[in-house]
Amino acid sequence: MSLVDDLYRETILDHYHNPRNRGTIDDATVSTEGVNPLCGDELRLFLKIEDGVVSDIKLESRGCSINTASGSMMSELVLGKSLADAKAVISEFKNMMLNKGEDITLSEDLEELEALQGVKKYPVRIKCALLPWNTLDEGLKNK
Amino acid sequence: MSLVDDLYRETILDHYHNPRNRGTIDDATVSTEGVNPLCGDELRLFLKIEDGVVSDIKLESRGCSINTASGSMMSELVLGKSLADAKAVISEFKNMMLNKGEDITLSEDLEELEALQGVKKYPVRIKCALLPWNTLDEGLKNK
Amino acid sequence: MKNWNDTKSIRKDFPILERKIDGKPLIYFDNAATSQKPVQVINALTNYYENYNSNIHRGLHTMSEEATLAYEGTREKIARFIDAPSEREVIFTRNATEAINIVVESWGKHNIGAGDEIVITSMEHHSNFVPWQKLCEDKGARLVYIEIGADGNLDYAMAERLITNKTKIVAVTQMSNVMGTVVDLKILGKLARLNGAKFLVDGAQGVPHLPTSVREIDCDFLVFSMHKMLGPTGVGVLWGKEELLDLMPPMLYGGDMISSVTREKTTVNELPWKFEAGTPNIADVIASGAAIDYLQNLGMQNVRAHELELTRYAMDAMLKLPSMKIYGPQNPELKGGVISFNYEGIHPHDMGQILNESGIAIRAGHHCCQPLMKTLGVMGTARASFYIYNTIEEIDFFVDALIKAEKVLNYVACR
Amino acid sequence: MKNWNDTKSIRKDFPILERKIDGKPLIYFDNAATSQKPVQVINALTNYYENYNSNIHRGLHTMSEEATLAYEGTREKIARFIDAPSEREVIFTRNATEAINIVVESWGKHNIGAGDEIVITSMEHHSNFVPWQKLCEDKGARLVYIEIGADGNLDYAMAERLITNKTKIVAVTQMSNVMGTVVDLKILGKLARLNGAKFLVDGAQGVPHLPTSVREIDCDFLVFSMHKMLGPTGVGVLWGKEELLDLMPPMLYGGDMISSVTREKTTVNELPWKFEAGTPNIADVIASGAAIDYLQNLGMQNVRAHELELTRYAMDAMLKLPSMKIYGPQNPELKGGVISFNYEGIHPHDMGQILNESGIAIRAGHHCCQPLMKTLGVMGTARASFYIYNTIEEIDFFVDALIKAEKVLNYVACR
Numbered sequence A, B: 001m002s003l004v005d006d007l008y009r010e011t012i013l014d015h016y017h018n019p020r021n022r023g024t025i026d027d028a029t030v031s032t033e034g035v036n037p038l039c040g041d042e043l044r045l046f047l048k049i050e051d052g053v054v055s056d057i058k059l060e061s062r063g064c065s066i067n068t069a070s071g072s073m074m075s076e077l078v079l080g081k082s083l084a085d086a087k088a089v090i091s092e093f094k095n096m097m098l099n100k101g102e103d104i105t106l107s108e109d110l111e112e113l114e115a116l117q118g119v120k121k122y123p124v125r126i127k128c129a130l131l132p133w134n135t136l137d138e139g140l141k142n143k
Numbered sequence C, D: 001m002k003n004w005n006d007t008k009s010i011r012k013d014f015p016i017l018e019r020k021i022d023g024k025p026l027i028y029f030d031n032a033a034t035s036q037k038p039v040q041v042i043n044a045l046t047n048y049y050e051n052y053n054s055n056i057h058r059g060l061h062t063m064s065e066e067a068t069l070a071y072e073g074t075r076e077k078i079a080r081f082i083d084a085p086s087e088r089e090v091i092f093t094r095n096a097t098e099a100i101n102i103v104v105e106s107w108g109k110h111n112i113g114a115g116d117e118i119v120i121t122s123m124e125h126h127s128n129f130v131p132w133q134k135l136c137e138d139k140g141a142r143l144v145y146i147e148i149g150a151d152g153n154l155d156y157a158m159a160e161r162l163i164t165n166k167t168k169i170v171a172v173t174q175m176s177n178v179m180g181t182v183v184d185l186k187i188l189g190k191l192a193r194l195n196g197a198k199f200l201v202d203g204a205q206g207v208p209h210l211p212t213s214v215r216e217i218d219c220d221f222l223v224f225s226m227h228k229m230l231g232p233t234g235v236g237v238l239w240g241k242e243e244l245l246d247l248m249p250p251m252l253y254g255g256d257m258i259s260s261v262t263r264e265k266t267t268v269n270e271l272p273w274k275f276e277a278g279t280p281n282i283a284d285v286i287a288s289g290a291a292i293d294y295l296q297n298l299g300m301q302n303v304r305a306h307e308l309e310l311t312r313y314a315m316d317a318m319l320k321l322p323s324m325k326i327y328g329p330q331n332p333e334l335k336g337g338v339i340s341f342n343y344e345g346i347h348p349h350d351m352g353q354i355l356n357e358s359g360i361a362i363r364a365g366h367h368c369c370q371p372l373m374k375t376l377g378v379m380g381t382a383r384a385s386f387y388i389y390n391t392i393e394e395i396d397f398f399v400d401a402l403i404k405a406e407k408v409l410n411y412v413a414c415r
């Protein structure tokens, strides 16, 4: 497998070049920051949670392709979801990324995330892929 | 050269087995202690200095052969000497032991000390040979 | 399965055993000072430098990832070797000494106050003595000594009296580096626990020679040095319970131990990296993994059995000599493969020097245990210490050389 | 005499340069992180472990004496290499980071008080930043930053304003590990001297690449790491003026750093050993001597000349690419062989990863200089750094790979 197959697949590059839900939310109910200590990449995450549902989500970052694409996919997948469902998505994704063994098959609606599975071959980059998710996890803590 | 030629020559073993001037001086004018930090060997030195002359010298130690022999020879050589002469002997001996190059010939009356020159081949033991002399040096400081 | 053939094949792994000293085959009995290294460990070093030398943790390139994996791999191996719950509790230092200093600095300074007591034994190595002595001086605390009984063993009745609710930490050696005395850590650990004290084990001598499980011992800290257990110089280990390490501030500050740095504020990294400031000793940590593999392969029970056999044989033979004194427990079962002795009339320095002429490397002096020397009433001792590659034949040769030593010193007298 | 043939023969000394990354020859441009090691250094290690591995300083046997001589021999070599008045001033540590921590702990804690100022630059490595920041926090002192001017150089006019009689120490890097900026130590040293401040130089990047004389610089402390200058991992150096070191208490306590120990009182050993507690990293210190010999043989002037040639060539070629930004001084004469860059639209992580596919090892990220990243207004940079074995051809290959990187990331867009 080549780098392009593992890391820079079409889906990832698409999200990297056109990140969804980029920006800030002025009347956010939650905002958190995340840092990748290895490289210093920072991320700001804004959430609007209404009636137990993620009614809006925006990200601001200047991260690498993996970080950006991962955040962009994440934002699409949790937007409109209930808190419980959002948390389930987070844990399914983290499980996939931290599992050291075989490739993992995700539930149908999360299929797109499998594109990030190639990142597991590059241990340092796993943190790039996880940064948005850890930041979201932090933001949803005690919610 | 063998160990016996370098280190355990007749002269040295003689002084080791029959150390001269062993003991303490009750009315000593100077008494000092020396320690070899590498092995913990201790030495107590007693001096009686009268009219600028070393009128008595005694050593108490439980050192190794080199330490004991070196102290015994030293005691014989400085006993009865003026302070200035005693200091000259110390510096001649130290010079011989710390000189890294060729063997050194000592003045006639110190010839016996040349037996200790073989110790220079065993760097760790140099400190053994020097301990009595450094202790004496310390004792004569400011005298 | 441990048998005579094993030792022969073990010896083949240690290139230094081919060494001649003044034409005589080396007999290396200075293992308590540092052990020799098998070819597996030396190869791990050269393999690293020839194939993937690289700085770790933040590198994206292949060699950096390989080096990071190998470095962190040793951490996992060590955690398993000492039966630690998590590799996050394994911190790499330069040596056992630095590991103890971290505990004194990062735990002791914040938990010991005036009137508190620190309990050690009278046979501690300077490394597990001087740092505590200094801490006591600084804090007005008291250093309390469990003494050695007449049988050469630690006085456990005394330990029971000395470990009280004033005790904040009990810090003891697992095995004396002078007499080989093996300490009953379970007794001391229980006393510490009972009195709410922490329990530190100096495993510099114990971990290389005895099966060691931090869970069985139930200690709070364990320190040891890889150079005494087939590993390279420059690597020590501090193991500590996660909940304690988590509360302790770092001792050293700088690169790698931080998670974010601004002019206003620095955030400290998580365990274990918060205690590893700057570029670590990457190559030697990786090679330490090979040392652990080697010991693991032999089995620590077998290592112990081999050394016990050698020690029993050596003590029997030595004690047949007139005027031979061996310090510490006289029962080899109660000690590791370390024999401190004095031969009446021969200063340990002379003994060491004369044995060296026969190719035998022993150590002579205070063995960094000056307080113990005082207790024993000697200036120093001669010490022979064994490891996996030593043989009964070497001991025979050694005992013969002891007898000859006397002749050298009595040279004149004997003619 | 430095010429193209020399580099070819130098390359033969470095076994790792035969390494293939995914089938492509390794191009190692991560030298600021750690350098590769010549066969002479690797052989010094194996020779030690195969022939005279032994604990040092107190041993009477042959191997212990050989090891002691070799260990102390490196100390003398290093003293000569940095033009130090005495080898008693050379202290072995694990790395440059630990060396700085010793100064902070053993000098800083006793000489810095509330209201005092410590002057550093805005381009310090975390290792020469975090320890001082912590000290300032603990003592109520102030950390003061000499900033970088518009030309990418240090602002010496600002230095003149900032270094005052409030300044207790000026602690600066000899060369930036991010931008390669070479600091004019004579100017800063004079300012420190004039204001009665001490002067510490972080030579982690400077000493490996520039001729360095502590007498010419007239500094009080110099620190560096052997792993960045052909030596093994695990050895750093703290050099300090004897009269300062003599007054400083040890940072670590234990074996080897004492001269006598009793239950009542411990006396500290003399320099340099009072700062070297426990068994040192004997093998790696000895192998460091081989690294010093190697550099000494090449001549540091020639090392510098070679790197300047590479840097000039690389900067010229890189700046021909559209949207290439190089940080720091644009004049190669003012910098070492370290080039930090960003290629518009490509995050340094992606750049590093993609170059790795071509066998090129660079570093990407904050390079342990987060405060500088903030100053530069970036999250991180990509960094290529050179050493004696790098070639013009490797740079050509690297520049080609930079161009290809863009294609990988625009894969979709380009189809």
Ligand SMILES: Cc1ncc(COP(=O)(O)O)c(C=O)c1O
Pocket (backbone or CB within 6 Å): C255, C277, C278, C279, C280, D032, D033, D095, D096, D097, D098, D125, D127, D128, D173, D175, D176, D177, D202, D204, D205, D225, D236, D368
């Ligand atoms: C300028 C500078 N200072 C200090 C250090 C720290 O060196 P070490 O990690 O070897 O302690 C480095 C190494 O990255 C450096 O580049």
Ligand SMILES: Cc1ncc(COP(=O)(O)O)c(C=O)c1O
Pocket (backbone or CB within 6 Å): C032, C033, C095, C096, C097, C098, C125, C127, C128, C173, C175, C176, C177, C202, C204, C205, C225, C236, C368, D255, D277, D278, D279, D280
């Ligand atoms: C019992 C004991 N503790 C601590 C040490 C110190 O080990 P290191 O010198 O490797 O720090 C030693 C080594 O001599 C030892 O024998």
